[in-house]
Amino acid sequence: MHHENTGSHAHSLPEEMGADFWNERYRTKDRVWSGRPNRQLVAEAADLAPGRALDVGSGEGADSVWLAERGWRVTAVDISTVALERAAAHARERGDAVADRITWRQADLTGWAPPEAAFDLVSAQFMHLRPEPMARLVGALAAAVAPGGHLLIVGHHPADVANHVPRPPYPEMFYTAEDLVALLPDTGWSVVVGEARPNSQTLDGRVYEVHDAVLRVRRDPA
Template sequence: MDPAAWDARYGEAGRVWSAEPSRFLVETFSALPAGSVLDVGTGEGRHATWLASRGWTVTAVDFSAEAIRKARELQRDHAPATVGRIEWVRADVVAEPPRPAAYDAVVVLYLHLPAQHRRQVLRGAAEALAPGGTLLVVGHDSANLAEGVGGPQDPAVLFTAGDVVEDLAGAHVRILRAERVARPVGDDGAAALDAVVVARRP
């Protein structure tokens, strides 16, 4: 992970990612009562902004200053009423784990790390849940390299739902959903393959 490289990427004109939230975030959180949520690796802030617009109080963390700058712009331009509802935090999510039992929900969306760091971040994410809290993890599935489109091309940072379940073993969460999902990405029928895991702390 190189903050300078991501600063350079996010520093280019235009957006790196879509401004629309992940469909899996919408599916999972539309039925949940709003509370406090931690967005791990927020990037340009599309998920944090969507959550804030639904009444959540958001802590959004990324190690790229340029990502945080663009995230603030997205919030200001697309959801000005949410200003003050998101705390934008520049921090390394690997080196700086969140406070235990501090959030009603945690989302880790398309954060791709080597396995050791991924496990560390996901364990910290699970520990950050208050009782009854929900964890959503989504990323490009390992099978996406051969069977899907887009996403990282380094197999070392891809994972399966099963990998996430193993990462969370012993973390005192109950797995509610763990599957590979085909996500349409174009009008030609092409799809990306995503690993999707939903867990809850009892």
């Protein structure tokens, strides 16, 4: 599961949602996601000075393109080669200056670790895994943030399940900002934003009031 969608999510278990699952999902639809950058990324990163960014679970590339248009040099990582090819095509449509700022990389995020202290912004939008692989992923993403840089994680809040929003029936895969903070090292971080942010989302033609768990933390300067 990655990136906010305008339709319902598949109810497959995370361990079943490998490269074949995602490649097939992208092949069967002209567009899986909305084509717009995730709204919480826009809200949290619009005023950050451009630097090096890691877009985790980059999908069809809307977030990466948005960052590159603002001067960021982006490493975009996704499990699906189909999604990466589609994203690269979208970036080229925005011009060489944008496309040249993005490096596309295929990887299964449950077993991949980015280089340490390499990015000024690490963004993971709507990545939902079982608790153990999610804890490993958050640890790896935190390690990838350079001193003075930011880690931004956004996901579906557990309250959505209680409020009958049609989410996959795995409540342990959703999290609060506080849950994410607990996965970070005990020292070396400052919480910039940690909240359940009200939002609306259209699922199967119906608009639901939802909450996004939004955590942005800054790694202490060296």
